[in-house]
Amino acid sequence: MSVSSVFSASAVTDNKEKFAKLQEVIERYRGMEGPLVPVLHEAQEIFGALTLDVQKYISEALNVPVMQIYGVATFYSQFTLKPKGKCKVSVCMGTACYVRGAKKIQDKLVENLGIQVGETDKDGKFTLEATRCVGACGLSPVLLVNDDVYGRTTPDIVPNIMDKYRKA
């Protein structure tokens, strides 16, 4: 049975290039020890999320049950099953940030973005997350938007920061 015959044809044709890229990744790791986690990492880079179709493809190609892939994908917090927004907003919830008011920053973001932690807004613009210690405790409390780091944040400046990305 060919790999493509096991799931909806549309999923492959709609994302032909992405699946071709995924196939390259799989070939690169094939035969190596423990290929699953690195393949999942790169698959997430390509697709933005580990959707069922992506998991099914990897399952067939690596001969690993979908159940096992799903278990790994839900075990590690870096993996996501649903596509994230263009801007990944994360509040550091490490000990230092937490004692210096990270929760208040987070509450403000919930209010400002209109979504709960772990959710993505309906435009696909923002995803709000809580993250573990990012190792910038001297700057606590820390807010990250994609690769941008905002240190010593306060609830008051949150709307300004978010507006910047809204306009972008």
Add this chain to the structure above:
Amino acid sequence: METVKVMVDGVQVEVPKGSTILDAAKIAGIDIPTLCFLKGINEIGACRICLVEVEGTRALQASCVYPVSDGMVVRTNTPAVREARRVNLELILSNHDRKCLTCVRNQNCELQDLAERFHVKDIRFEGESIHYPVDDLSPSIVRDANKCILCRRCVAVCASQGVGVIGPVDRGFRTIIEPIFNRSINNVPCINCGQCILACPVGAIREKDDVEKVWTALQDPNLHVVVQTAPAVRVALGEEFGMEMGTRVTGKMAAALRRLGFDKVFDTNFSADLTIMEEGTELLGRIKNGGKLPLITSCSPGWIKFCEQFYPDFLDNISTCKSPQQMLGALLKSYYVEKNGLDPAKVFVVSVMPCTAKKFEAQRPELSSTGYPDVDVVLTTRELGRMIKEAGLDFPNLPDEEFDPTLGESTGAAVIFGATGGVMEAALRTVAEIVTGKPLDDIEIKAVRGIEGVKEAEIQLGDLLVRAAVAHGTGNAKALLEKVKSGEKEYHFIEVMACPGGCVTGGGQPIVKAKKRMDRDPREVRAAAIYDEDRDKPLRKSHENPEVKKLYEEYLQEPNSHKAHELLHTHYVARQKY
């Protein structure tokens, strides 16, 4: 065999190298408590109930996975050990839905056993708990994650079946054993074999209980309610009443069913004999006419769904014969009603099966040749046990009674369907005689008996050397099919049973606790009872069943006739996995 000397609680024992501390302690007369351990299936040392002290190691060790070495000194009953085990047990209990009184596994629960053994009077940890909805959408299997203790025995057995549809999801406190993407077990490629039910130490996985449907039917004066019992039920039902594993209770079972109020008590063994006539003829036809080979048996509904999902290329290899349960159902709603002037709409067929997949099979829309479902309700052996208890029958002291005539008649070849290799053996007994005109020298074909995963046999029938293979457990079937696919192996005839051991250890059979499984393998003990049952039968070849002969004369004409095809055969379809 290389051995090592180990000291367990001051008792010196000599055990084979590679043994675990758990094994060594057993020999020393000490029963170390276990929970997640299921011999040969789940040996991961996860639950930390079997902790012991090993001299020279820093922390307590999980004895179920810790290999012994020469001169090792082990202590299994120190204050540290007792405290650690108790705390671990209390932590498991703190998060467990402790509704023992209304639990299907009440008094048959390994967690309950431990709570009693450790004399737990109070659970010190009152923590948060998550409430999960019960998944009861499958016709065969119900999952209640609130009772799950995360031992992973079900996960391991599902993976060893080559199915792997349940597993740990998420992590830490939120860990749950379930299918992907919050799906029901009914919406993933589960084959309904129910091996997870047998593996579960608690009540987190159970069969879909259909007992009430049967009580309702029995009470309905307009219904003619008939029952059929599968071969493997008669060597296991007694265990539900504390009888020794492997006790044959055929006569008591018939007596109990009559007392429960069934109008007729028939035997699936009748249609097992009939299956041999149909399938044997099909095999010879395919060999003679260059049909698709190997022919693969179709009795096991877990195997059928497995093949439809994972090996659709082999669907044309599977015999078109319905399973014996469905064959008898179809005959009850045609031959039997015509003969007795009954209305098929008012005949209600119950079957008692060692199997949870039979519940799924019975509701397949294509299995209703008469316009009515061949079988209306399927009960497992365990459910029948519950009905008998509820009715207050003193099962062990019931008299031995016979099945009702005609569709209750069977040969020894039929009863062996209950053990792995049995269908093959029964088929060869008959096919040999058809081809050569004389019986086999020895009708007991030992090569296909026993619990080895894949068994092979070659039988010379005149000019024809028949190559046969038997696989039990879909994991073994998978390995065998891969070899057939690659051309490495060639056979004429393959028997596959979804459950390891065949029907005697089907997912609907009495549950044997992990501790007991370490001492006695129910696959072997119950199979031995099956073979005894065969030996005691006056007729031991399916084609000698006088009632089957009569059925062909009066109704079906001959095996594989048009009428037989209409009633006794079916087809299969490839199914999406996800």
